[in-house]
Amino acid sequence: MTEETRRRRPAAPLRAVQGNLARSEQWEPAEPQVPAPRRRTPLSLVPAAARRRRVPVAALCFAVLALGLAAVLLLNISVSSGQYQLVQLQNQRTELVQKNEALTQQVENHQAPQVLAATAAELGMVASPSFGTIDLQTLAVTGNPEPAKEGTKREALIGLPQVLTQPVTPAQAQPAEPEKPVENVRAAEAQDSAPAAADASPEAPAPATPEADLNGGTIPAPSQRSGQ
Amino acid sequence: MFLVSGRLRAGLVIALVLLTVLGVRLFQVQGLDPEGKAEAAVANRLVTTTVPALRGGILDANGNYLARSVERFDIVVDQRLSQGKDEYPRRTPEGEWEDVTFDQAFDELSAILGQDADTLRRSILGEKGFNFVAKTVTPEIRDKVLAVKFPGVYADRTTLRTYPSGAVAGSIVGFLGTEGAQEGLELTQDSILAGEAGSKTYEIGGDGIRIPYATNEDVPVKDGDSIKLTIDQDLQWFAQDAIAAQTREYNAEWGNVVVVEVATGNILAMAESTTVDPNNPGATEADSRKARSVTDSFEPGSTTKVITMAAAIEEGLITPTSPFLINSNYTVDGQTFKDAYEHGTLQMTASGILANSLNTGTVMVGEQLTPQERYDWMRKFGIGTELGTGLNGETSGLLAQPEQWDSRQQYTVLFGQGLTQTALHTAMVYQTIANDGVRLAPRLVDSTIDADGEEHTIDSGEGTRVVSKKTAEEVQRMLETVTVEGSGSSGALEKYRVGAKTGTAEAPSPNGGYDGVTVSYAGIAPMDDPKYVAVVTIQRPKGDLYYVEPGKTFQKVMEQVLTTHNVAPSTGEPDIYPIEY
Numbered sequence: 001m002t003e004e005t006r007r008r009r010p011a012a013p014l015r016a017v018q019g020n021l022a023r024s025e026q027w028e029p030a031e032p033q034v035p036a037p038r039r040r041t042p043l044s045l046v047p048a049a050a051r052r053r054r055v056p057v058a059a060l061c062f063a064v065l066a067l068g069l070a071a072v073l074l075l076n077i078s079v080s081s082g083q084y085q086l087v088q089l090q091n092q093r094t095e096l097v098q099k100n101e102a103l104t105q106q107v108e109n110h111q112a113p114q115v116l117a118a119t120a121a122e123l124g125m126v127a128s129p130s131f132g133t134i135d136l137q138t139l140a141v142t143g144n145p146e147p148a149k150e151g152t153k154r155e156a157l158i159g160l161p162q163v164l165t166q167p168v169t170p171a172q173a174q175p176a177e178p179e180k181p182v183e184n185v186r187a188a189e190a191q192d193s194a195p196a197a198a199d200a201s202p203e204a205p206a207p208a209t210p211e212a213d214l215n216g217g218t219i220p221a222p223s224q225r226s227g228q
Numbered sequence: 229m230f231l232v233s234g235r236l237r238a239g240l241v242i243a244l245v246l247l248t249v250l251g252v253r254l255f256q257v258q259g260l261d262p263e264g265k266a267e268a269a270v271a272n273r274l275v276t277t278t279v280p281a282l283r284g285g286i287l288d289a290n291g292n293y294l295a296r297s298v299e300r301f302d303i304v305v306d307q308r309l310s311q312g313k314d315e316y317p318r319r320t321p322e323g324e325w326e327d328v329t330f331d332q333a334f335d336e337l338s339a340i341l342g343q344d345a346d347t348l349r350r351s352i353l354g355e356k357g358f359n360f361v362a363k364t365v366t367p368e369i370r371d372k373v374l375a376v377k378f379p380g381v382y383a384d385r386t387t388l389r390t391y392p393s394g395a396v397a398g399s400i401v402g403f404l405g406t407e408g409a410q411e412g413l414e415l416t417q418d419s420i421l422a423g424e425a426g427s428k429t430y431e432i433g434g435d436g437i438r439i440p441y442a443t444n445e446d447v448p449v450k451d452g453d454s455i456k457l458t459i460d461q462d463l464q465w466f467a468q469d470a471i472a473a474q475t476r477e478y479n480a481e482w483g484n485v486v487v488v489e490v491a492t493g494n495i496l497a498m499a500e501s502t503t504v505d506p507n508n509p510g511a512t513e514a515d516s517r518k519a520r521s522v523t524d525s526f527e528p529g530s531t532t533k534v535i536t537m538a539a540a541i542e543e544g545l546i547t548p549t550s551p552f553l554i555n556s557n558y559t560v561d562g563q564t565f566k567d568a569y570e571h572g573t574l575q576m577t578a579s580g581i582l583a584n585s586l587n588t589g590t591v592m593v594g595e596q597l598t599p600q601e602r603y604d605w606m607r608k609f610g611i612g613t614e615l616g617t618g619l620n621g622e623t624s625g626l627l628a629q630p631e632q633w634d635s636r637q638q639y640t641v642l643f644g645q646g647l648t649q650t651a652l653h654t655a656m657v658y659q660t661i662a663n664d665g666v667r668l669a670p671r672l673v674d675s676t677i678d679a680d681g682e683e684h685t686i687d688s689g690e691g692t693r694v695v696s697k698k699t700a701e702e703v704q705r706m707l708e709t710v711t712v713e714g715s716g717s718s719g720a721l722e723k724y725r726v727g728a729k730t731g732t733a734e735a736p737s738p739n740g741g742y743d744g745v746t747v748s749y750a751g752i753a754p755m756d757d758p759k760y761v762a763v764v765t766i767q768r769p770k771g772d773l774y775y776v777e778p779g780k781t782f783q784k785v786m787e788q789v790l791t792t793h794n795v796a797p798s799t800g801e802p803d804i805y806p807i808e809y
Contacts, residue, residue, distance in 0.1 A: 102366065108393075109392060114465060157468075161393055162511075167369060170362070
């Protein structure tokens, strides 16, 4: 304890009293008869109880703040990148839906009965003149089905579906450009099935490939929809 | 306040006064807003766009789409964005910038759109804020057009109604015009197909960009429901092809085939000789765009004799083998009736009268019914009543009240002259006989399908019993007799038993009197367990009637129907009555 006091107050003189401890020391009283004046215990700084090493509060607050900011930043980054992914996937989805739509229309066209019949006729198929029956329970064949013979092509009386696949030129107020019945011409042409999503227009001089425009980056822009 | 010095105090007072003035003014402008400026400002920013509903589709019995809306785009241009320039920058696929001249752009666009560059120049360059460049463009073409990146050219989403099967079932499905649905089920079922448009309300700034976190109201769009028909697309095509061929062969005005399923009343095919392709309705003449099977009524002729026979048997007046002595002419009530061909005196049973389609014999049978009874039996079999298929232009035909019948008409109705009905009416009469006497309502629309896929079958109710089962079975045997021994043999099938009746009626001319004939053939198959009814009608065929055989079309169509549905061939011999005694 003496060393501590020395450390703390090196300039302080030795006193008769150290803290709340009275030193029992031999000393010559200046006036043996006069009782010593009652002195108040002088106030002095009491060293506090031993403290463990801890990070100061301020540093802790800073750390919490920094962590909070980092968390918010990370959250924002992940949301933003998720948003980019979302846009990319939505674009992909739109593209796939449109491709699916185009193919579905092609399939529907092929499935139309008159188109099927025309395709069959081109392959040389004829309607069967006779039929037989198989009883599925007894596996007995009744009737006398004959193999079909080659026949002449019958004229198709029901026209091919004239689904509109070519762009329609709007009627202009200026010197008349008549609306091109391009689709009728297509239907009236050879009996091969008209592709529903026709890309018959010649490619040259086509512009750059209609890929998503990346503008020098890697992520395509979200497609704007009118009214959004 | 009292502690501060004089000048500071004065300054504070002035500041407070000013603040108060500001506060009051603020409250006036923002809170009270006597001139409605805030509202006017919001009204300036507010934009409401409608979101169109997707129209429901029309499907056939097997789920194939007969009508469907698909996505298309209109290429539009804001001409103001390209004013005063003649080239614009664009990125190449490698990422470099290049300058593209308008001429080059027009060349590219004309190759994509199939228009010439001058037309494009006229539609793209100018001063308007909005102009069409091309309409109903597929998504692929839209992508290519947008890749040209012409300033001001953009795409508006729209829909196109497509009819993938074209003219097959075209008269039933109908079509749309510029103002909406025009004909057919598209018109009559429009309230189901159309759905409800939604709307989006939001605010946009002066530069046209949407303001986030402002008004955002969204009325959800309700897509239309789809309807599923009882029509089988492939059978419909087959029937259309067959009747078109025969109508052309006979150079007739029109022809049709109606195929009805006996047990349910479902219309499997309703084919016309000339059918509109809904993708291009203008290519067909205006009066051939509807389904004549329900819109055109005609005097049916001898196919009505089956009603006379059924009524007489049910009333207990005759049996299928009752004997009748028949001369070439028969006079009753001062009216003389003769048969289609000369014959001496014949000893025919009632079945024989039906088999040879003798008018004289029919009048002899039918005169035993009172006129009111004749009328009531016709009505019970559905003549003169509404069909209820849901097609526009449907007619119930014309069956006058018995009080209005003149002295000849009261007998001619017994053999189908002096009244009118449609081909579908005829089909339902034979459906009643085939269904053991229970008449069902004809069903064209089978069910509606919600936008989320849930199907709701439409209930057509129970049938009405017209004649007893016993009577119906006897009449079925009589009809089989017609096929085996009588005029129905032209439609007899090799592997199936058929019961049928032919009809050759005088066709009333629009100028009064009669002009030409209406030939028909109504048949039921297979007679061991009747499943399907097919009625072929041909209006005003030209040439010798001897060679006009609607039964041939019946053969083709009925065989196709039976083999498609895997109906087992009839075993056993036809069950018939004697025609002479």
